[in-house]
């Protein structure tokens with residue numbers, strides 16, 4: 001029997017192997033990122049670039065859509081001009097050809113650019129800081145973040161095999177997953193926010209009070225928009241709407257890369273969903289380890305709403 005051959009952007013793909021990780025300055029990254037690291041490191045940001053940074057699965061897509069809606073003053077037609085991966089260069093990513101690398105994509109794009117990254121603070125191209133670019137960092141509680149990342153590994157062949165949930169959780173705690181340790185990531189960006197132009201936002205806070213947090217983002221972007229536009233942004237960026245919207249739900253990336261039948265990119269979009277995945281003993285051990293790793297941190301997360 002012949003293997004399924006998928007057509008992706010004109011490319012015939014079969015037997016697409018999962019990508020491997022390779023450390024860059026001690027952080028495990030996708031091997032194609034590691035291969036092209038010099039280009040990422042020396043990327044030249046412009047002062048009107050906005051960088052959206054997150055640990056993977058912390059709410060990047062949500063924030064991207066919120067920012068795009070703010071920049072376009074609530075004009076939905078403008079925001080559905082293309083899928084996420086076309087509208088926002090993902091700076092360290094090297095997708096399959098013919099898509100350009102994140103760096104090339106950004107270079108080809110007109111300003112003002114909104115750029116996505118999952119890099120820990122110490123690895124972002126220094127030009128973002130030299131140019132004093134605005135940066136929005138979204139953080140999500142470790143348990144929901146880990147569960148979401150696990151399901152994402154299952155459906156995304158651009159990442160290594162996740163193994164069982166038990167095995168995956170261990171790797172999450174050890175910091176050996178792609179983009180490294182969640183603990184160091186959220187803390188590194190937290191420490192950096194007092195020295196750079198960074199708005200630090202929590203996924204749980206957006207969930208709890210989306211209008212309030214959208215207003216914080218508006219303020220940060222110096223966007224003074226009336227209440228009816230705020231309402232439109234709120235509606236358009238709700239989980240239900242974004243899950244249905246092909247420009248935000250990544251349905252434009254088909255198998256063999258994203259297999260939405262295994263898990264949807266827009267999966268549950270809730271706070272506290274981790275309770276269905278963590279066994280009582282996993283939860284106890286995780287909490288103990290968390291206390292140890294975060295003992296000196298002032299970061300406080302909401303684990304449920």
Ligand code: PPS
Pocket residue numbers: 054055056057058059060061062144147148149151152237238239240242265266267268269270273
């Ligand atoms: S990625 O792949 O790293 O860019 O993923 P990212 O966008 O950071 O995170 C995906 C998770 O965010 C949820 N999401 C939302 N939650 C609530 N409201 C809205 N509008 C929204 N948009 C995205 C998405 O469902 C993923 O979380 P889980 O828990 O897996 O559902």
